[in-house]
Amino acid sequence: MLVDSTIQLIENTPLVELKNILSGEGKLYAKAEFIQPGGSVKDRAALHIIKDAYESGKLEKGRLVVEMTSGNMGAGLAVVCNLFHNPFTAVMSEGNSPARVKMLEALGAGVVLVSQVDGTPGRVTGKDIEAAIEKAVALAEEKDGFYVDQFNNLSSINAHYRGTGPEIWNDLDGDISAFVAAAGSGGTFVGTSKYLKERNSSIFCATVEPAGARVLAGYPITDPKHVIQGIGYGIQLPHWEPELVDEYLSVTNEEAVRYRELLAHKEGLFVGFSAAANVCAAVKLVECGKIGAHPKVVTVLCDTGLKY
Ligand SMILES: Cc1ncc(COP(=O)(O)O)c(C=O)c1O
Structure with a gap:
Protein backbone atom coordinates (compact mmCIF):
# COMPACT_ATOMS: atom_id res chain seq x y z
CA MET A 1 0.00 0.00 0.00
CA LYS A 42 -9.30 11.10 18.41
CA ASP A 43 -7.23 11.49 15.23
CA ARG A 44 -10.54 11.37 13.36
CA ALA A 45 -12.05 14.26 15.31
CA ALA A 46 -8.80 16.25 15.05
CA LEU A 47 -8.68 15.90 11.26
CA HIS A 48 -12.32 16.88 10.71
CA ILE A 49 -12.23 19.78 13.19
CA ILE A 50 -9.16 21.33 11.55
CA LYS A 51 -10.38 20.72 7.99
CA ASP A 52 -13.83 22.18 8.79
CA ALA A 53 -12.24 25.17 10.55
CA TYR A 54 -10.20 25.92 7.39
CA GLU A 55 -13.25 25.50 5.15
CA SER A 56 -15.41 27.82 7.27
CA GLY A 57 -12.66 30.45 7.47
CA LYS A 58 -12.24 30.15 11.27
CA LEU A 59 -8.63 29.01 10.91
CA GLU A 60 -5.78 29.89 8.60
CA LYS A 61 -2.16 28.76 8.14
CA GLY A 62 0.16 29.80 10.96
CA ARG A 63 -2.53 30.56 13.55
CA LEU A 64 -2.17 28.95 16.97
CA VAL A 65 -4.56 26.10 17.78
CA VAL A 66 -5.40 25.51 21.48
CA GLU A 67 -7.28 22.65 23.13
CA MET A 68 -7.96 21.06 26.51
CA THR A 69 -7.15 17.38 26.21
CA SER A 70 -6.59 14.21 28.21
CA GLY A 71 -3.81 13.63 25.70
CA ASN A 72 -5.42 11.76 22.83
CA MET A 73 -7.18 14.70 21.20
CA GLY A 74 -3.93 16.57 21.73
CA ALA A 75 -1.86 13.94 19.95
CA GLY A 76 -4.34 13.89 17.05
CA LEU A 77 -4.27 17.68 16.83
CA ALA A 78 -0.47 17.76 17.07
CA VAL A 79 -0.24 15.41 14.08
CA VAL A 80 -2.86 17.25 12.01
CA CYS A 81 -1.62 20.76 12.93
CA ASN A 82 1.90 19.80 11.81
CA LEU A 83 0.51 18.79 8.44
CA PHE A 84 -1.61 21.95 8.11
CA HIS A 85 1.27 24.21 9.33
CA ASN A 86 -0.37 25.45 12.52
CA PRO A 87 1.38 25.68 15.90
CA PHE A 88 -0.54 23.80 18.60
CA THR A 89 -0.73 24.06 22.40
CA ALA A 90 -2.36 21.35 24.51
CA VAL A 91 -3.73 22.23 27.94
CA MET A 92 -3.89 19.14 30.17
CA SER A 93 -4.70 18.19 33.72
CA GLU A 94 -1.47 17.06 35.33
CA GLY A 95 -3.36 13.91 36.38
CA ASN A 96 -3.04 12.50 32.86
CA SER A 97 -0.18 10.11 32.26
CA PRO A 98 3.32 11.60 31.63
CA ALA A 99 3.58 9.36 28.53
CA ARG A 100 1.04 11.65 26.86
CA VAL A 101 3.06 14.78 27.60
CA LYS A 102 6.14 13.09 26.17
CA MET A 103 4.36 12.23 22.94
CA LEU A 104 2.89 15.73 22.56
CA GLU A 105 6.27 17.38 23.12
CA ALA A 106 7.93 14.99 20.67
CA LEU A 107 5.36 16.05 18.07
CA GLY A 108 6.38 19.68 18.68
CA ALA A 109 3.27 20.77 20.58
CA GLY A 110 3.34 23.18 23.49
CA VAL A 111 2.03 21.61 26.70
CA VAL A 112 0.49 23.53 29.60
CA LEU A 113 -0.22 21.44 32.69
CA VAL A 114 -3.02 22.42 35.09
CA SER A 115 -2.99 21.33 38.76
CA GLN A 116 -5.65 18.79 39.77
CA VAL A 117 -8.63 20.06 41.75
CA ASP A 118 -9.79 16.83 43.42
CA GLY A 119 -8.31 13.98 41.36
CA THR A 120 -5.04 12.11 41.83
CA PRO A 121 -2.36 11.10 39.28
CA GLY A 122 -3.90 8.70 36.73
CA ARG A 123 -7.42 9.54 37.96
CA VAL A 124 -8.78 12.71 36.36
CA THR A 125 -12.16 14.01 37.56
CA GLY A 126 -14.79 16.28 36.01
CA LYS A 127 -13.54 19.16 38.19
CA ASP A 128 -9.98 18.62 36.93
CA ILE A 129 -11.30 18.81 33.38
CA GLU A 130 -13.27 21.98 34.09
CA ALA A 131 -10.12 23.64 35.46
CA ALA A 132 -8.17 22.64 32.35
CA ILE A 133 -10.94 23.94 30.06
CA GLU A 134 -10.90 27.30 31.87
CA LYS A 135 -7.15 27.59 31.34
CA ALA A 136 -7.40 26.58 27.66
CA VAL A 137 -10.12 29.16 26.95
CA ALA A 138 -8.09 31.91 28.65
CA LEU A 139 -4.92 30.95 26.74
CA ALA A 140 -6.73 30.91 23.38
CA GLU A 141 -8.13 34.36 24.11
CA GLU A 142 -4.81 35.75 25.26
CA LYS A 143 -2.91 34.43 22.19
CA ASP A 144 -5.73 34.96 19.67
CA GLY A 145 -5.68 31.23 19.06
CA PHE A 146 -8.35 28.97 17.56
CA TYR A 147 -10.00 27.14 20.47
CA VAL A 148 -11.02 23.65 19.32
CA ASP A 149 -13.69 23.01 22.01
CA GLN A 150 -14.05 19.27 21.40
CA PHE A 151 -17.06 18.87 23.70
CA ASN A 152 -19.09 21.41 21.71
CA ASN A 153 -17.57 21.02 18.26
CA LEU A 154 -19.97 19.19 15.95
CA SER A 155 -17.17 18.28 13.53
CA SER A 156 -16.20 15.60 16.04
CA ILE A 157 -19.58 13.86 15.80
CA ASN A 158 -19.54 14.29 12.01
C1 LIG B 1 -8.73 6.91 25.81
C2 LIG B 1 -10.00 7.44 25.25
N1 LIG B 1 -11.02 6.59 25.04
C3 LIG B 1 -12.22 7.01 24.57
C4 LIG B 1 -12.44 8.34 24.28
C5 LIG B 1 -13.81 8.75 23.85
O1 LIG B 1 -13.95 9.37 22.65
P1 LIG B 1 -15.10 10.42 22.35
O2 LIG B 1 -14.57 11.76 22.75
O3 LIG B 1 -15.29 10.29 20.89
O4 LIG B 1 -16.32 10.08 23.15
C6 LIG B 1 -11.40 9.26 24.47
C7 LIG B 1 -11.57 10.68 24.21
O5 LIG B 1 -10.74 11.52 24.43
C8 LIG B 1 -10.15 8.80 24.95
O6 LIG B 1 -9.12 9.64 25.18
Whole structure:
Protein backbone atom coordinates (compact mmCIF):
# COMPACT_ATOMS: atom_id res chain seq x y z
CA MET A 1 0.00 0.00 0.00
CA LEU A 2 1.37 3.43 -0.96
CA VAL A 3 0.09 6.59 0.73
CA ASP A 4 1.21 10.12 -0.07
CA SER A 5 0.52 11.74 3.29
CA THR A 6 0.24 10.94 7.00
CA ILE A 7 -3.35 12.20 6.69
CA GLN A 8 -4.15 9.00 4.84
CA LEU A 9 -3.15 7.00 7.91
CA ILE A 10 -6.14 8.55 9.70
CA GLU A 11 -9.51 6.73 9.33
CA ASN A 12 -10.27 3.48 7.46
CA THR A 13 -9.06 1.39 10.38
CA PRO A 14 -9.54 -2.39 10.26
CA LEU A 15 -12.09 -4.35 12.29
CA VAL A 16 -10.44 -7.22 14.12
CA GLU A 17 -12.44 -10.20 15.32
CA LEU A 18 -11.75 -10.98 19.00
CA LYS A 19 -12.06 -14.76 18.74
CA ASN A 20 -10.22 -15.51 21.97
CA ILE A 21 -12.19 -13.12 24.16
CA LEU A 22 -15.76 -14.16 23.43
CA SER A 23 -16.22 -17.76 24.54
CA GLY A 24 -19.89 -18.38 23.72
CA GLU A 25 -21.95 -17.94 20.57
CA GLY A 26 -21.76 -14.76 18.54
CA LYS A 27 -19.01 -12.63 17.06
CA LEU A 28 -17.18 -9.70 18.58
CA TYR A 29 -15.34 -7.21 16.37
CA ALA A 30 -13.20 -4.30 17.51
CA LYS A 31 -12.20 -1.27 15.48
CA ALA A 32 -8.42 -0.84 15.70
CA GLU A 33 -8.41 2.94 16.24
CA PHE A 34 -5.07 2.83 18.05
CA ILE A 35 -3.13 2.25 14.82
CA GLN A 36 -3.68 5.85 13.64
CA PRO A 37 -0.66 8.20 13.82
CA GLY A 38 -1.72 9.92 17.06
CA GLY A 39 -2.37 6.51 18.58
CA SER A 40 -6.09 6.91 19.17
CA VAL A 41 -9.64 7.33 17.91
CA LYS A 42 -9.30 11.10 18.41
CA ASP A 43 -7.23 11.49 15.23
CA ARG A 44 -10.54 11.37 13.36
CA ALA A 45 -12.05 14.26 15.31
CA ALA A 46 -8.80 16.25 15.05
CA LEU A 47 -8.68 15.90 11.26
CA HIS A 48 -12.32 16.88 10.71
CA ILE A 49 -12.23 19.78 13.19
CA ILE A 50 -9.16 21.33 11.55
CA LYS A 51 -10.38 20.72 7.99
CA ASP A 52 -13.83 22.18 8.79
CA ALA A 53 -12.24 25.17 10.55
CA TYR A 54 -10.20 25.92 7.39
CA GLU A 55 -13.25 25.50 5.15
CA SER A 56 -15.41 27.82 7.27
CA GLY A 57 -12.66 30.45 7.47
CA LYS A 58 -12.24 30.15 11.27
CA LEU A 59 -8.63 29.01 10.91
CA GLU A 60 -5.78 29.89 8.60
CA LYS A 61 -2.16 28.76 8.14
CA GLY A 62 0.16 29.80 10.96
CA ARG A 63 -2.53 30.56 13.55
CA LEU A 64 -2.17 28.95 16.97
CA VAL A 65 -4.56 26.10 17.78
CA VAL A 66 -5.40 25.51 21.48
CA GLU A 67 -7.28 22.65 23.13
CA MET A 68 -7.96 21.06 26.51
CA THR A 69 -7.15 17.38 26.21
CA SER A 70 -6.59 14.21 28.21
CA GLY A 71 -3.81 13.63 25.70
CA ASN A 72 -5.42 11.76 22.83
CA MET A 73 -7.18 14.70 21.20
CA GLY A 74 -3.93 16.57 21.73
CA ALA A 75 -1.86 13.94 19.95
CA GLY A 76 -4.34 13.89 17.05
CA LEU A 77 -4.27 17.68 16.83
CA ALA A 78 -0.47 17.76 17.07
CA VAL A 79 -0.24 15.41 14.08
CA VAL A 80 -2.86 17.25 12.01
CA CYS A 81 -1.62 20.76 12.93
CA ASN A 82 1.90 19.80 11.81
CA LEU A 83 0.51 18.79 8.44
CA PHE A 84 -1.61 21.95 8.11
CA HIS A 85 1.27 24.21 9.33
CA ASN A 86 -0.37 25.45 12.52
CA PRO A 87 1.38 25.68 15.90
CA PHE A 88 -0.54 23.80 18.60
CA THR A 89 -0.73 24.06 22.40
CA ALA A 90 -2.36 21.35 24.51
CA VAL A 91 -3.73 22.23 27.94
CA MET A 92 -3.89 19.14 30.17
CA SER A 93 -4.70 18.19 33.72
CA GLU A 94 -1.47 17.06 35.33
CA GLY A 95 -3.36 13.91 36.38
CA ASN A 96 -3.04 12.50 32.86
CA SER A 97 -0.18 10.11 32.26
CA PRO A 98 3.32 11.60 31.63
CA ALA A 99 3.58 9.36 28.53
CA ARG A 100 1.04 11.65 26.86
CA VAL A 101 3.06 14.78 27.60
CA LYS A 102 6.14 13.09 26.17
CA MET A 103 4.36 12.23 22.94
CA LEU A 104 2.89 15.73 22.56
CA GLU A 105 6.27 17.38 23.12
CA ALA A 106 7.93 14.99 20.67
CA LEU A 107 5.36 16.05 18.07
CA GLY A 108 6.38 19.68 18.68
CA ALA A 109 3.27 20.77 20.58
CA GLY A 110 3.34 23.18 23.49
CA VAL A 111 2.03 21.61 26.70
CA VAL A 112 0.49 23.53 29.60
CA LEU A 113 -0.22 21.44 32.69
CA VAL A 114 -3.02 22.42 35.09
CA SER A 115 -2.99 21.33 38.76
CA GLN A 116 -5.65 18.79 39.77
CA VAL A 117 -8.63 20.06 41.75
CA ASP A 118 -9.79 16.83 43.42
CA GLY A 119 -8.31 13.98 41.36
CA THR A 120 -5.04 12.11 41.83
CA PRO A 121 -2.36 11.10 39.28
CA GLY A 122 -3.90 8.70 36.73
CA ARG A 123 -7.42 9.54 37.96
CA VAL A 124 -8.78 12.71 36.36
CA THR A 125 -12.16 14.01 37.56
CA GLY A 126 -14.79 16.28 36.01
CA LYS A 127 -13.54 19.16 38.19
CA ASP A 128 -9.98 18.62 36.93
CA ILE A 129 -11.30 18.81 33.38
CA GLU A 130 -13.27 21.98 34.09
CA ALA A 131 -10.12 23.64 35.46
CA ALA A 132 -8.17 22.64 32.35
CA ILE A 133 -10.94 23.94 30.06
CA GLU A 134 -10.90 27.30 31.87
CA LYS A 135 -7.15 27.59 31.34
CA ALA A 136 -7.40 26.58 27.66
CA VAL A 137 -10.12 29.16 26.95
CA ALA A 138 -8.09 31.91 28.65
CA LEU A 139 -4.92 30.95 26.74
CA ALA A 140 -6.73 30.91 23.38
CA GLU A 141 -8.13 34.36 24.11
CA GLU A 142 -4.81 35.75 25.26
CA LYS A 143 -2.91 34.43 22.19
CA ASP A 144 -5.73 34.96 19.67
CA GLY A 145 -5.68 31.23 19.06
CA PHE A 146 -8.35 28.97 17.56
CA TYR A 147 -10.00 27.14 20.47
CA VAL A 148 -11.02 23.65 19.32
CA ASP A 149 -13.69 23.01 22.01
CA GLN A 150 -14.05 19.27 21.40
CA PHE A 151 -17.06 18.87 23.70
CA ASN A 152 -19.09 21.41 21.71
CA ASN A 153 -17.57 21.02 18.26
CA LEU A 154 -19.97 19.19 15.95
CA SER A 155 -17.17 18.28 13.53
CA SER A 156 -16.20 15.60 16.04
CA ILE A 157 -19.58 13.86 15.80
CA ASN A 158 -19.54 14.29 12.01
CA ALA A 159 -16.14 12.60 11.80
CA HIS A 160 -17.75 9.43 13.15
CA TYR A 161 -21.01 9.88 11.24
CA ARG A 162 -19.10 10.22 7.98
CA GLY A 163 -16.24 7.83 8.80
CA THR A 164 -16.51 5.27 11.60
CA GLY A 165 -20.19 4.44 10.98
CA PRO A 166 -19.92 3.82 7.21
CA GLU A 167 -16.62 1.94 7.65
CA ILE A 168 -18.23 -0.51 10.13
CA TRP A 169 -21.36 -0.86 7.98
CA ASN A 170 -19.34 -1.59 4.83
CA ASP A 171 -16.91 -4.01 6.47
CA LEU A 172 -19.78 -6.17 7.79
CA ASP A 173 -22.15 -5.60 4.85
CA GLY A 174 -24.66 -4.19 7.30
CA ASP A 175 -24.88 -7.47 9.23
CA ILE A 176 -24.52 -5.88 12.70
CA SER A 177 -26.52 -6.64 15.84
CA ALA A 178 -25.00 -4.08 18.22
CA PHE A 179 -22.50 -1.26 18.64
CA VAL A 180 -20.85 -0.58 22.00
CA ALA A 181 -18.78 2.52 22.83
CA ALA A 182 -17.81 4.57 25.87
CA ALA A 183 -18.14 8.36 25.81
CA GLY A 184 -15.53 11.02 26.46
CA SER A 185 -16.91 13.93 24.45
CA GLY A 186 -19.51 11.49 23.05
CA GLY A 187 -18.36 11.96 19.44
CA THR A 188 -17.62 8.29 18.78
CA PHE A 189 -20.85 6.97 20.27
CA VAL A 190 -23.21 9.63 18.92
CA GLY A 191 -21.80 9.91 15.38
CA THR A 192 -21.41 6.17 14.81
CA SER A 193 -24.71 5.14 16.42
CA LYS A 194 -26.59 7.79 14.48
CA TYR A 195 -25.23 6.52 11.16
CA LEU A 196 -25.83 2.84 12.01
CA LYS A 197 -29.38 3.43 13.24
CA GLU A 198 -30.21 5.45 10.13
CA ARG A 199 -29.15 2.44 8.04
CA ASN A 200 -30.95 -0.07 10.28
CA SER A 201 -32.94 1.15 13.27
CA SER A 202 -32.81 -2.26 14.96
CA ILE A 203 -29.03 -2.07 15.57
CA PHE A 204 -28.72 -2.04 19.37
CA CYS A 205 -26.48 0.81 20.57
CA ALA A 206 -25.03 0.70 24.07
CA THR A 207 -22.75 3.18 25.76
CA VAL A 208 -20.28 2.42 28.55
CA GLU A 209 -19.52 4.31 31.76
CA PRO A 210 -17.23 3.70 34.73
CA ALA A 211 -19.27 1.98 37.48
CA GLY A 212 -18.85 4.90 39.89
CA ALA A 213 -19.50 7.72 37.38
CA ARG A 214 -22.72 6.83 35.55
CA VAL A 215 -24.07 10.34 34.94
CA LEU A 216 -25.34 9.65 31.43
CA ALA A 217 -27.38 6.77 32.88
CA GLY A 218 -28.74 9.20 35.47
CA TYR A 219 -27.00 7.95 38.62
CA PRO A 220 -25.12 10.07 41.20
CA ILE A 221 -21.32 9.91 41.02
CA THR A 222 -19.86 7.65 43.71
CA ASP A 223 -16.29 7.34 42.40
CA PRO A 224 -15.06 10.17 40.14
CA LYS A 225 -11.47 8.90 40.53
CA HIS A 226 -11.73 5.85 38.25
CA VAL A 227 -8.88 4.48 36.12
CA ILE A 228 -10.60 4.74 32.72
CA GLN A 229 -8.85 7.86 31.39
CA GLY A 230 -10.48 9.71 28.49
CA ILE A 231 -14.08 8.74 29.31
CA GLY A 232 -16.58 9.04 32.16
CA TYR A 233 -15.79 12.58 33.29
CA GLY A 234 -19.10 12.70 35.13
CA ILE A 235 -20.26 15.74 33.20
CA GLN A 236 -23.30 16.20 30.97
CA LEU A 237 -22.31 16.21 27.30
CA PRO A 238 -23.68 19.08 25.20
CA HIS A 239 -24.42 16.99 22.10
CA TRP A 240 -25.42 13.75 23.76
CA GLU A 241 -28.46 12.15 22.09
CA PRO A 242 -30.21 9.90 24.66
CA GLU A 243 -32.62 8.55 22.04
CA LEU A 244 -29.66 6.73 20.42
CA VAL A 245 -28.93 4.77 23.61
CA ASP A 246 -30.61 1.37 23.96
CA GLU A 247 -28.63 0.49 27.08
CA TYR A 248 -26.23 2.11 29.54
CA LEU A 249 -23.56 -0.45 30.49
CA SER A 250 -20.97 -0.02 33.24
CA VAL A 251 -17.51 -1.39 33.96
CA THR A 252 -15.56 -1.40 37.24
CA ASN A 253 -11.90 -0.44 37.58
CA GLU A 254 -11.07 -4.11 38.24
CA GLU A 255 -12.89 -5.25 35.09
CA ALA A 256 -11.09 -2.65 32.97
CA VAL A 257 -7.73 -3.77 34.34
CA ARG A 258 -8.58 -7.46 33.79
CA TYR A 259 -9.78 -6.93 30.21
CA ARG A 260 -6.68 -4.92 29.40
CA GLU A 261 -4.65 -7.94 30.37
CA LEU A 262 -6.96 -10.35 28.53
CA LEU A 263 -6.70 -8.33 25.32
CA ALA A 264 -2.91 -8.25 25.56
CA HIS A 265 -2.46 -11.91 26.50
CA LYS A 266 -5.20 -13.52 24.41
CA GLU A 267 -5.30 -11.27 21.35
CA GLY A 268 -1.88 -9.60 21.32
CA LEU A 269 -3.57 -6.20 21.57
CA PHE A 270 -1.89 -3.76 23.98
CA VAL A 271 -4.54 -1.08 24.41
CA GLY A 272 -5.77 1.45 26.96
CA PHE A 273 -8.40 1.24 29.70
CA SER A 274 -11.34 2.62 27.70
CA ALA A 275 -10.71 0.04 24.95
CA ALA A 276 -10.70 -2.66 27.63
CA ALA A 277 -13.90 -1.23 29.16
CA ASN A 278 -15.59 -1.29 25.74
CA VAL A 279 -14.66 -4.93 25.16
CA CYS A 280 -15.71 -5.94 28.68
CA ALA A 281 -19.09 -4.20 28.24
CA ALA A 282 -19.58 -5.80 24.81
CA VAL A 283 -18.98 -9.27 26.31
CA LYS A 284 -21.49 -8.52 29.09
CA LEU A 285 -24.05 -7.47 26.47
CA VAL A 286 -23.59 -10.69 24.48
CA GLU A 287 -23.70 -12.83 27.62
CA CYS A 288 -26.93 -11.29 28.92
CA GLY A 289 -28.72 -12.77 25.88
CA LYS A 290 -30.73 -9.61 25.19
CA ILE A 291 -29.47 -9.18 21.61
CA GLY A 292 -30.11 -12.73 20.42
CA ALA A 293 -28.31 -16.07 20.41
CA HIS A 294 -25.74 -15.38 17.65
CA PRO A 295 -25.14 -11.62 17.75
CA LYS A 296 -22.51 -9.70 15.82
CA VAL A 297 -21.24 -6.95 18.10
CA VAL A 298 -18.85 -4.15 17.18
CA THR A 299 -16.83 -2.08 19.63
CA VAL A 300 -13.85 0.27 19.61
CA LEU A 301 -10.20 -0.10 20.66
CA CYS A 302 -9.82 3.62 21.46
CA ASP A 303 -6.10 3.97 22.09
CA THR A 304 -2.74 2.23 22.46
CA GLY A 305 -1.57 0.95 25.84
CA LEU A 306 1.71 2.80 25.33
CA LYS A 307 0.03 6.01 26.51
CA TYR A 308 -0.26 4.88 30.15
C1 LIG B 1 -8.73 6.91 25.81
C2 LIG B 1 -10.00 7.44 25.25
N1 LIG B 1 -11.02 6.59 25.04
C3 LIG B 1 -12.22 7.01 24.57
C4 LIG B 1 -12.44 8.34 24.28
C5 LIG B 1 -13.81 8.75 23.85
O1 LIG B 1 -13.95 9.37 22.65
P1 LIG B 1 -15.10 10.42 22.35
O2 LIG B 1 -14.57 11.76 22.75
O3 LIG B 1 -15.29 10.29 20.89
O4 LIG B 1 -16.32 10.08 23.15
C6 LIG B 1 -11.40 9.26 24.47
C7 LIG B 1 -11.57 10.68 24.21
O5 LIG B 1 -10.74 11.52 24.43
C8 LIG B 1 -10.15 8.80 24.95
O6 LIG B 1 -9.12 9.64 25.18
